[in-house]
Every structure is written in C-alpha cells, then in structure tokens.
Amino acid sequence: MASRRITQETFDAAVRENLEEFGLEPADALQEAVEQFESQGVDLSNIVKKAPTVSSEGPQEPQHEILQILVALEEAVAQARPAEVAAQLTAFWEQCQRDRACRFLAAQKGAYPALLATWKLVSAGAPDLQLPVLQALAALVDGQPDLLDAQGLQLLVRTLAGLAEAETETELPALTGAALRCVRLACVQHEHNRRALVEAGALPLLTGALARHSSPAGAAVVREACGALHSITCDDDVRVPYGLACDHTRKIVEEHAGLKVLVQALQAFPNNLDLQSKLCSTLAHLTTRNNYCQEVLDLGGLTLLGTLLATCGDHQDLARQVLSALRAMACNDAVKDAIVRAGGTETIVATMTRHLTSPQVCERSCAALSVLALRRPEHCRIIMECGGVQAAVQAMKVHPQEVSVQKQACVLIRNLTSRSPDLAKPILELGAEELITQASTTHPDCGDVAKAALRDLGCHVELLELWTGEKGQLKP
Incomplete structure (x- = not known):
C-alpha cells in the first residue's frame, strides 16, 4: 500500500527532468514521473498532475490554475473589489471540487488565511460574498479539517447564529446549507473541532436549523443539518484516547429535542425518499439509550x-x-x-x-x-x-x-x-x-x-x- 508522500515541487521537478534530460514529450514526461513515483510506493493523491508547457525558451514551470486563482483572489481582496472577489471565489470552489489534490496544494499555499481575509469584506459591507466564501471554505476543508482554527470555528457558529435570527430571504437556505456543510466537514475525524463547536454553542443551532427548514423548500438544509449532527456525534478520531460522542448525543437529545425534531422532519417530507433515508440514518445514530428508544416510540x-x-x-x-x-x-x-x-x-x-x-x-x-x-x-x-x-x-x-x-x-x-x-x-x-x-x-x-x-x-x-x-x- 502506498504510504510515502512527496511535495508538489518534487513532482514538478521530476517531470521537468524527464523533459530536459530525456527529451520526452510533455505528456510522456508526466506519465513517466507518475509511474516512477508509484513504483516506489509514493501516494500521489495529493499531487496536481499537470505537464509543463514547452516554448522556444525551453520547458516552463507548470502554472497550476488553483494557485493562479489564489493569487488573483488575494489581489482582489487587497484592492477591495467585491465583484472580482466573487468571481475568483467561484473559480476557486470549482477547482477544489474537481480535484482533491487542488485542495491540498491550495492549503499549502495559504488558501485558508486568504479566505478568512476575504470574510472581512463581508463584515465590511459586502454581504453578497457570504455564500461564495462559505462554499469555498467548505470545499477547502473537505478532507482537511486541521486547517480550521479557533477563528474559523467561531466564524461558523456566529454565521449560523446570525442566520437563525435573520428574516427569511430567498438565499437564506443556501447560506444555512453552506454553513452546515462547513460544520459537517470540520468534524469529520476531528475531535478537537467537535468539542470546540459544541462549547461555542453549535448544537442548538444545528437542531434549530433542521426544525426551521422542515418544509419542501428547505430539503437541502435538512440534509446538511443531518450530516452535521451525525459528524459531531461520531467517535472516529484515532488521535485522541476517547471522544465525547456520547455526551454530544445526550445534549442533542435531552437539551435540544433532537429526536423530536427528526421525527417531525420525517413527517414534513413524505415524498422525498432520499431525504427520509438521511433522516432515518440520523435517527438511528442518535437513538443510543433505553429512554431514547421509548421517546421515539412516544x-x-x-x-x-x-x-x-x-x-x-x-x-x-x-x-x-x-x-x-x-x-x-x-x-x-x-x-x-x-x-x-x-x-x-x-x-x-x-x-x-x-x-x-x-x-x-x-x-x-x-x-x-x-x-x-x-x-x-x-x-x-x-x-x-x-x-x-x-x-x-x-x-x-x-x-x-x-x-x-x-x-x-x-x-x-x-x-x-x-x-x-x-x-x-x-x-x-x-x-x-x-x-x-x-x-x-x-x-x-x-x-x-x-x-x-x-x-x-x-x-x-x-x-x-x-x-x-x-x-x-x-x-x-
């Protein structure tokens, strides 16, 4: 099983060597580098595989699109150009969605601080950036929950709290769903993030979002809320001796009426079988004690x-x-x-x-x-x-x-x-x-x-x- 890893720079250097030393075509040089590292047991899942361009001046360094977007985003934020920032955030999200390696490379090159800096524009009076920032953040932390620090976790909790108090707007379900997706991904195999979110007051915001959006228009939000409830009550982080999954489940059920909210949501979507499947899965996950079983029956x-x-x-x-x-x-x-x-x-x-x-x-x-x-x-x-x-x-x-x-x-x-x-x-x-x-x-x-x-x-x-x-x- 592949377990060794290399940096993007090492991989790009190997491709360039194949071009310069062995005279291979760009596509062949790229394929040769991939086969070379894989034969050595190197895991290339974190590597963006792109051949460099060849000009009259010789092979050029590969211009990874995700890094170009990141640079453009930082420049747009520095110059406070909201329209351009929104465009770059959308492009960033698309690249991260397309390839896990792009997320990894972007994280190495400072994408997380760049997104936090972008959020300052939202606070400074550019609310239209809120959704693309949340979408970009969710795409970035997918598989990389270690990126989130206390500032980022507090940002998620404050965002959910603000959405809970806001008047109903057309884009409100989309914003809530994006914030819940960030919470879900932040908690996957990460006990520290779970505890920090619970301590910051995330649990009532999760059950509250599920209850408020239990209508046909809120199906996507309910799905994300179920995912967040599930991930915040898991015990899958091997880096800690024990997790607080049982305590988090107890709080959701006993302090925030989690089972009642789920049963009511099941009644609200009679024709959405996929969503009912998600709700039943979450219900089973939270029904962990004798009295919880009786509560579901009642x-x-x-x-x-x-x-x-x-x-x-x-x-x-x-x-x-x-x-x-x-x-x-x-x-x-x-x-x-x-x-x-x-x-x-x-x-x-x-x-x-x-x-x-x-x-x-x-x-x-x-x-x-x-x-x-x-x-x-x-x-x-x-x-x-x-x-x-x-x-x-x-x-x-x-x-x-x-x-x-x-x-x-x-x-x-x-x-x-x-x-x-x-x-x-x-x-x-x-x-x-x-x-x-x-x-x-x-x-x-x-x-x-x-x-x-x-x-x-x-x-x-x-x-x-x-x-x-x-x-x-x-x-x-």
Missing part, C-alpha cells in the same frame, strides 16, 4: 418507520436506514414488544425477501430480527411463522462472500434457538448447519457467532479452551 416514530418500510418500494437505501432505526429502537424491551405487536416482524421479513439481492438490506434485516428475538421466546416463534429464518437462510445462500450478511444471519439463528431449543429442528431442516459451517470456514470473523449458533442448534462444535485459570509452570 413521538409516533414507530408508526412512521413502519409505514416507510412498508411503502419504500425499490428504494433500497431507505429500507436499509429504516431497518437500522428499528434495530436501534428494539434495544428497549418495551419498544421491542411494540414493534412486534405493530406487525414489524412481518414487514421486516417482507422487506428482506423483496430486496434479497441487496447484501446491505439483508444484513440490516437479520440484525433487526435478531434484536427482536433476543430474550423473547414468543417473538422467536412469530419470526419462524412469518418466514424470517427461511429468508435469512436464503440470504446466506445468495451472499456467501458477504461477511456482514453471514454474521448477522448466524446471530439471528443463535438468538432464535438459545431460549427456544424446540426451534432447532425446523431450522436445521432448512440446511442451516451447512451454511453456518461454511460461513465459519470462509470468514474468520464469523467464527465465534457461528460456533454459538451451532451449539444452540445442538450440533457438534469443537471449542478450544484457551486458559483454565490454573497456575502452572510456563513452558519455553
């Missing part, structure tokens, strides 16, 4: 989710996210009973059967059924009667190489038989033993759950005793 969320699952048709992503939300809610035993009473088991099985070719839907369906079956023998019988095991077994046959499907199907079978041993025989008659054994052999990650399923089915399982707890002489 808010009418179960009825909404059941209707969505029954009517989602061929929209596989929506089906997958609804199943995730139902699985999260079913961790509460009272909610689990409510799901089964409402016919959720039958709907889940029907969804898996309809989308049997989708490994993601099959995996989430098995996961949801396995939680419904946990510690509930009466639920296990309902799952058997409505064809849940048959669907799970068929999913294992259709997706033998999908470890997630195999693993969740094994967990489902184990949960069905752990307290209802009389169900083992009909499950074995479906060919479950052979499929589980095959999953264990093919996928090492399935080993433990596969052995547990075979054990509860009454099949022979070889268990390795790793340690007996007895003292003894260590052998060299």
